[in-house]
Amino acid sequence: MSRLLAVFAAFSLVAVAVLYYAGLDTYHSLSPQGCRMSWMWPSYVLQTQFDHTWTPLARRYSLWLYREANRESNELHGAPVLFIPGNAGSSHQARSIASSAANQYYSSPYQVSQEFADKSYRGLDFFAVEFNEDLSAFHGPTIDSETTYAARAIDYILSLYPPHTSILVLGHSMGGVVATALLPNANISAIITMSSPHTLPPVRFDRRIDHIYAQNHKSLASDPTPILSLCGGATDLMIPSESCILSPTVLKFDSTLYRRTVFTSALEGCWTGVGHLAMVWCHQVRWRIARAALELAAVQTAEERALVMERWLRDGHILPPATFPRGTVRLGPGQYQRAPVNQHLLIRDPVGTETYALPLPPPEEGQTMAKFVLYASQGSVPPVAPHRPLPFRATIYVCDGDGELSCTPLDPTTLKLVPSPIPDSPFPVPDEGSDESDGVVLYEADVALNAGSHVAVTIENGDRHGWVFAGFAESELMNIDVGFTSLLLSYVDISLPSSIRVQVKLPIVPANALIVYRLTPRFDLESSCTSEAVLLPLLTHTSHLSETHYFPLAPNFARPILLHSHAAAPYILSDHPVGHTLTIHSTGECSVNEIQLTVDWWATIGRWGSRYGTAAACWAVGIVSVIMWDVFRSAGNSAPIPDVQEALIFFARKRLPLMVVGCYFVSLLPLRVGLWLGNGGNHYFAPLAMILLPITFGLVCVMWWLLRILLWPLQRALMLFGRQREDTALRRPRTAIMSMMLIFLVIFVLVPWQVAFLGCWLIHFYTCASSLASVASHTSAIGTEAVPLVAMPREGETSEETIDNARRPPTPRQQLLVQQTSAHLHLLLFMTWLLPLVAPVLAVWVRTLATAGLTTPFDGDHNFLYVAPFLILVEVLSGGDAGVYAKAFFGCDREERLSPKWGMAALAVVAFFTGPRTTYMVFEMASVAVGWAVMTRIVPAYWDAAS
Structure with missing residues (x-):
């Protein structure tokens, strides 16, 4: 076992385990569920x-x-x-x-x-x-x-x-x-x-x-x-x-x-x-x-x-239809209570009907608008209310005058129901969540700072339950130009003013499903953050018009505050790729004076695996295609067909470093979102390709060793009990053609082509075990040491030098068996990585048979052309002249205008660029590449031998 390949395999297994467990932790830490x-x-x-x-x-x-x-x-x-x-x-x-x-x-x-x-x-x-x-x-x-x-x-x-x-x-x-x-x-x-x-x-x-x-x-x-x-x-x-x-x-x-x-x-x-x-x-x-x-x-x-x-089924992003009374309302001096300037209104356990007038704060330099904010706990601000609300309702007006007020309804900019987390309890409460009757109605409106104006709040039908809080906050949001690089490498502290409503805009921070941020609040030590507070700070995180998350901010809420988004993601065109809005609502009793923001790497990694699992499977096909291209190139230069392990080592040393660097620069290209890894040239995500490629190569190595482990018992059994096929007689062309046509007919009428491909793989798996058994039996029979499989020729080294460098040159019979076995194993690894692309449809077919029987139509999967090249190739490689056809398949015809190895190159391009989005195209291209080699090399060799 190569130490280099072992390192890649270990790295890949560790990376997959980390991605898996980080993804599972999403359920508990990133967005825990609170459902009854x-x-x-x-x-x-x-x-x-x-x-x-x-x-x-x-x-x-x-x-x-x-x-x-x-x-x-x-x-x-x-x-x-x-x-x-x-x-x-x-x-x-x-x-x-x-x-x-x-x-x-x-x-x-x-x-x-x-x-x-x-x-x-x-x-x-x-x-x-x-x-x-x-x-x-x-x-x-x-x-x-x-x-x-x-x-x-x-x-x-x-x-x-x-x-x-x-x-x-x-x-x-x-x-x-x-x-x-x-x-x-x-x-x-x-x-x-x-x-x-x-x-x-x-x-x-x-x-x-x-x-x-x-x-x-x-x-x-x-x-x-x-x-x-x-x-x-x-x-x-x-x-x-x-x-x-x-x-x-x-x-x-x-x-x-x-x-x-x-x-x-x-x-x-x-x-x-x-x-x-x-x-x-x-x-x-x-x-x-x-x-x-x-x-x-x-x-x-x-x-x-x-x-x-x-x-x-509303989320508060769209205002409900207005049901406020229209027209003008006049309030005499004895019909309302006037609150002091710059004071908040807090009414606990309201009784009956009362009207309260809040004078607008004096404008500061350059300030023309103020934000009026009202919270109504379990009551209603028509038409918004919790399910089964308390009887009281609040109506808001903007009024002019001094003694007698002339008031008109104040239309809101925000009117929605927000949660009221239970102090000293997690949010959401596991297996409980929030009660549909809980909640606080949030009302916000922009008010022009005119001298002598008031905002009047009328509370009706109070029954000594609930509370209402109202006051003014700055209407302008804080724009913080935090760069994503600073969040990647360190953290950023953002100071906040003391207010009942603070809104922070992060306009250039990416809002992508691949990134999770951690927010840590810091509280004013002089404020009261106990359960006695009317409303503890509540953070609202918005990154998309359809997506909002709520987080309670209090020292006793132990859950980490992880900000995530689905505004942009791989393979989806987005109109909100950047920008987050953070809004903190409170009654001022518990004050947050600073927040710290950074990237949470564990949660971020947990978001990668679920979005790039298919990409890894397709890239594995691309890697094996590059290896096959090297095998075609080597055999085309009259060199022996290299052993699979040596081909993997050659790829790791010669191809992988260049491809890793190339992946980074390809990721910077402004490609369509359906190509490559679907990030449209965003440079922040370019390193993902450099990580994914070594992980995928490690998985290819793991798959190769797993195949060898699975082949070993069958190989031993064939050595002990099986008979090796020594005759090289070919079946008559007519018989072979009739057998193949019968198989094509069965695929066209009865079974999907994916089933035939699985059958191809099983037959070829047996062929590989048989070839390994033949090599071992022949070596044992002539009493020599184990024959080493041929190594990949180094750059500039000829096939003659490769043979001379072998410790003991094989006999012609040994060389034929080794070449045949190497060709079989390369094809087995190639077909094995194509299996995941057809296995789901196999599962569908088996499930359909189990539930509906054989008479069920299974339309759309009977095109035998997809699997025909593999059927022909497996058929000829399982016969007595397998070595001849293996050499013909990978060898070189000097009269060829274009070598079939370029089919493998085209397959690699498809697997890397379009495969993660359109998986079916990978198998289609694989079928074309193999069909090209079969038609130009196997079929002529077959007919020449038969004639």
Whole structure:
């Protein structure tokens, strides 16, 4: 075993372990989950009438109606809703949302809740399609089958209702992709997706997935159906949440269309990251989806549906429709209480109705505006309030005058619900999170600093519960030009003024999914940061219009404050690649006078593995292709075919250093985001390529040794029990052609080509073991020392010098066996790294067979041309004249205009540049490269030998 290769292998294994454990730690430290478990009393009714007369896929899938057994009967009684599960999902995942809808609509069995009885609401009939846990994320034709079935399911469901009935569609994960693929459909009222990768598929193992996403992007850009996408954020370890964002930059949809993205960390009443599977059962999410579904069934127009989703699934980035009274209100001197200038208003346990007037602070030099801030704990500032709020409500006016005030409603710039963390408890609370009735209404408005003006706050219906705090802060934000380099190498301290609201803008700091920052607050020692404070400092981190995170700032909150973003990410075009906004709200009792900012390397590393795993697999193919190119070059110069280990050592010494340096400069090129590592030439991420390449090469070394370990027992068994094939007689061409045509027919009709490739690999694995056994048996039979496999010739060294430098030149028979074995092993390593590109589709096929049987159509994977070159090559290399064909395959035909080695070079370019984004192209190029060599070298040699 080479020490150099061992170093790379060890480095690679350690790096993979670090990436894995850092990624797992994301769930606990970067964005911990605080979800309450949901409970239900499920009952499922199979829709037997939706059979093969509606769709032939009824033999493969099924449709179910959910019923809450302790609330509703099995008869249809409401508005239809269709739930579509995702990759390996189940129709039973609909139960959490359906149960919540039933329990909200019915207060007791068959008794409609008073909240809905007096309005034009109906209950919901929750239908769910059962896809038998199909692995749709890996296979475009499976998505097509699910879309076809779901479309017919909608037709069947609506046939059970009066004409012109519309249906709401909910989709989880890839179910959201299927839901979008149903468009255009005039019968779909709205679509709500949960953790669905809209802009970028999780993987691309066939061209059909690209076509589906292209069609979906057209629908998202033009179809009038309202669509809302819920994203779980960093807690979702199954899909990168940047692909969940309905981005106008990527999708190019018009602003008049309702396309909204809401991260659960910003979702009012939720305020926590939500895992991929937890998205359908997290109580804080499911009850809001259910409530939105109930109200969507009661409205008719797309505008009304958009307003419903904005009300129940909002994150505060968009202001709700104003419901303040318009016109002028006059307040006499006895109708309000005047607060002192520059004093804050704090009303604990408000009683009855009172109005308070706050004089505007005197303007400082150059200051013309002030920011008025109000916090209302568990009360309401119409139309925003927690669920089941306290009775009191606050209304805000801007007034002119001295004694008698003439007031008009003050329109807010911010009006949303923010969390109120529990002192001395983690946030979010594990397995609990926030109660939907908790929360503080945050109201902000810009006020012109006019002499004699006031801001009046009217508090109505106080019942001695809750509190209201109001005051003025500077309206201008602090622009801090912190460079990313300073955060990489050290940390930056930012001093903050003492205020009830401080906003800091970091305009040039990258907001990318690959980077995590650590923020450390420092408190004023003279301030009171105890649980007695009305509102402890609350940090709001915003890096994208759809993404907000909340962090409590107090000495007793032990969780590290890690700032992360999905505004920009690899392979996705972004309109917010830089810039963070940090806002700290408090009542001033506990004051933060400084924050320290730096890069958190452990969390940052945890973000790399999930985004570059596919890139590593494709780059491994690229590395093996370069090694194969070296083998073609060496054999083409009449040198022996080198041993795999020596070829790896040659690559490590000669190719890898140059490629590492080249990777850095390629990463600086302004390439399209779909190429290379998808960072568009951002120099901050150029070193990632220099790290990924050695890691990937180490994985190639590990795979080589693993293959040798797996080959050893079969090799020993063949030496002990097997018979070595000594005859070199060729099968007749007609027989070989007929056998190959039969295999092609089976692929075309029955099995996908990926299965045939797996069969090729298994046959060649056996061939390699047999070749190793032949070398060992022949060496033992003639009583010589073990024959060393031939080393890679050094630069400038001829093949004759290489042979002379060997410790004991092999006999012609030994040389033939060694060359044959080396060729077999090179091809085995090459085919092994192609296996991960076809294995997921194999899993889909096996899963489909297990659930639907042999009669299930498996369209789209029967092009035998993909695997034909490998079938032919494996066939000829497993015969008695394998050594001849191995030499022909890697050797050189002087009459060739263009050597097949350039096919390997083209494959390496595809694997490095386009493979991580379009994985299927790597195998297609590999098939072309091998087919080129087979057609120009193997086929002529075969016919010449046969004739």
